[in-house]
Amino acid sequence: MAQWISGDRLIQRFEAWAPKKLAYEHDKIGLLVGSLHKKVKRVMVTLDLLENVADEAAEKNVDLIIAHHPLIFHPLKNVRSDEGQGKIVTKCIKHDIAVYAAHTNLDIAEGGVNDMLADQLGLKDTDILQPTYSEPLYKLAVYVPVSHAEHIRDVLGDAGAGAIGKYTRCSFSTHGEGAFLPQSGAKPYKGTVDKIEKTSEEKIEAVVPEHLLHITIQKMIKAHPYEEVAYDVIPLQNEGKKYGLGRIGKLSEAIPFKDYCLLVKEKLGLEGLRTVGSPENMVKTVAVSGGDGNSLIPYAKYQGADVLITGDIYYHTAHDALLCGLNVIDAGHHIESVMKQGVKDFLCKVIAEEKSDTEVLISKAVTNPFHFVV
Template structure:
């Protein structure tokens, strides 16, 4: 018998990777149409949700669409089944297709759209182009019998607790004596009701990033032998992981700008692109952001980029780039379609970990509104 993952659980796991708090203010992310309170037999990943995508999802019996660009960004004045976005919303509702969007939170996520784009170009030694914020850190301290200490450390580390830089499973332990008296109605792991029990315990401490805290505590409680788990959660002043827009990295060797434009075309399968700058300029340090990159000109220049690759650049911003000596490639917003395979891979891994049979597919519908006429 097939086992399907629930929509709630699938999105919960997805948001461990791209938590909503990473999204920019006023971004329209999350569930936009339908419900997640159902079993998901098939999920489809897409860059955009257009009418042809909704038709494809209905034809393929899709239960959930996960998109990068929100279907509903500005408030709808009406929902008409014969025109505009109302046609798409209506088709999704009629076919019981839920629509979920992960936009700027997926852009900023570690391994998200920005990193996928940098990987597609083969950039090395990548870093964040425009830092946005540092994630809050917490210290989790838990008291556990010595007999279960090693196992609990393993559970905490496997769940992401105690990751510091390039090191994982970092923890500190100190041994002492725990005491407790089970009261009437208790079902103690050690001791008896009404009797004071003293146990040799270890106090285990790990640092936990905010987005993992809730899930990690649940796993800790499940692995702990006690009926009531004694633990502390303490906010830290330490600087947590940095998140931000865009990436900057290095090419393995310098290349002329004219040649690099051709390489970008090939890597992203483009009909054409717009270039700003001297064809004879040498390119070694590359900045990239899949969406609107107009605000990133000063960041790219400050960090020493030779070129900024972006999905959208304005006419006058292109002039600003020329004035400051920064080359620019406008490769089109559709380069973010690289997220389709990346999200599929992540979801497939999650479903395998959950031991479910839900199928993940990538939309084959064309959603790029532009084509080149030469």
Template sequence: MENWISGERLIQRFEEWAPKKLAYEKDKIGLLVGTLHKKVKRVMVTLDVLENVADEAADKQADLIIAHHPLIFHPLKNVRSDEGQGKIVTTCVKNDIAVYAAHTNLDIAEGGVNDMLAAQLGLKDTQILQPTYHEPLYQLVVYVPQSHAETLRQVIGDAGAGSIGNYSHCSFSVPGSGRFLPQSGANPYLGSVEKMEKADEQRIEATVPEHLLRTVVAKMIHAHPYEEPVYQAIPIQNKGKAYGLGRMGKLPEAMPFERYCRLVKEKLGIDGLRAVGPADARIRTVAVSGGDGNSLIPFAKYRGADVLISGDIYYHTAHDALLCGLNVIDAGHYIERVMKEGVKQYLTRVIKEEHSDTEVLISESVTNPFRFIV
């Protein structure tokens, strides 16, 4: 019997990688057309949702399209079935194809679009170019009998609590005395009903990132001997893991800008690119942003990049780059098609973990609106 994953579960697992909270505030991400309340036999991954993509999805009987660029970004004034975006929406609705978009959240996510591009370009020692989000941290505080303190520390550490830099299982403990009076109906681990009990306990503290808090607390409660463990999860000011736009890394060796432009063209598989800067400039430190990189020019310059590779650079922004001495490569927005293979690999792994027979397809439709005429 074939086992299809539900659309809700598939997207839930996808958002473990690229959660919506990473996206820019006004970004049009998430479910844009259709419903996820159904089984998904085939999911198709695409950069853009154009008419040829919708037709391809219908021909291949896909139940869900996962795209990087949102199909509906600006409000539609109408949904006509014979032209424009309305024609695309109509095709998807008629064929019961849901359309889901992961845009800036997939750019920012660890292992997302910008990390894929950095890997394709062969950059080493990569780091975030512009931090946009730090995951909140909590201080988990729990009181436990001395007899179970070591076990509980191990359990919450194994679940991810107490990870600081290159260290794991970090915690702090203070011994003390716990007092409680079991009431009628209680089944106390220590003491007797209607009799005040005093117990040697430890107060254990450990930091927990927000995305692991529910898991750590659940495992702590399961391992705790008391019927009603006393614990707190307190927000703290320390900054958690950073996420952000763009990546910056190193080339194995420096090379002239002209030569590097040709290397970028080869590695990204593009027909041409636009270059800003002198041909003999030395390039070693590279910043990359798959989409609009205009706002990242100051960050790239400040962080010491020799060149910024972007999908979109404006004319006057190119002047600004020249004035500040930053070389720029406008490789075109279509370089973000690298996400198709990356998302397929992630979904394939998820589907295997879910023991599902759902098939993952990569759209073969070309959605690049530009072509080079030499």
């Protein structure tokens, strides 16, 4: 008998990869149409949700559409079934198709759109172009009898606590004496009711990132021998893992800008592209951002990029790039369609792990509004 994953569970797993907290403040992400409280037999991935995509999804009996660009970005004054976005919303509701958008959170996520583009372009030693978020860190300190200290250290390490840079399972311990008085009804691991008990304990401290804090505490308490576990959670000022827009990386060797433009056109499967800069300039360090890259000019220049590849560049921003000596490739916003295969691969992995028979489709509908006439 076929097993279908629920929409809630699928999106829960998806948001563990591209959490909403990474998105820009006013981005319109998340569930936009319909409900996730249902079984999903088919999910479709698309860059944009236009009417032809909605028709394709209805024809293929899709239950959930995951789009990169939000269907509803500006508030709708009405929802008409005969024009505009209302036609798309109406079709999705009529065919019980839920619509979920992952936009800047998917751009910023590790392994997200910009990492997919950097991989497709063959960039090496990549790093974040513009940091936008640093995950909060906490120090978890737990008091444990010496006999169980090593076990609790292993539990914390297995949960992901104690990761600092390229080191894992980092912790610090101090020895001391714990004292407690069990009250009536207590079932102490050691000692008796109404009698002060003193025992040799270790205080184990480890750094935990915010997204692992809750589960780490749960696992620690479950493994702890005490009926009532004494522990502290202390917010830290230390910077946690950084996330951000765009990526910057290296080519294996420097090549002329004119040759690199042709290489980008080939690797991204483009009809054409716009360029800013001299064809003879040499390119070695490359910055890339699939969406609007106008705000990224100073970041690319500061980090030593020879060229910025972007989905959108304005006329006067192109002048700014020329003035600061930065080459630019405007490859068009549609280069973000790289996310379709990347998201499908992720969802297929999740569905396999969940032992589900849910099918993942990539939309074949054309949504790029631009074409080159040469």
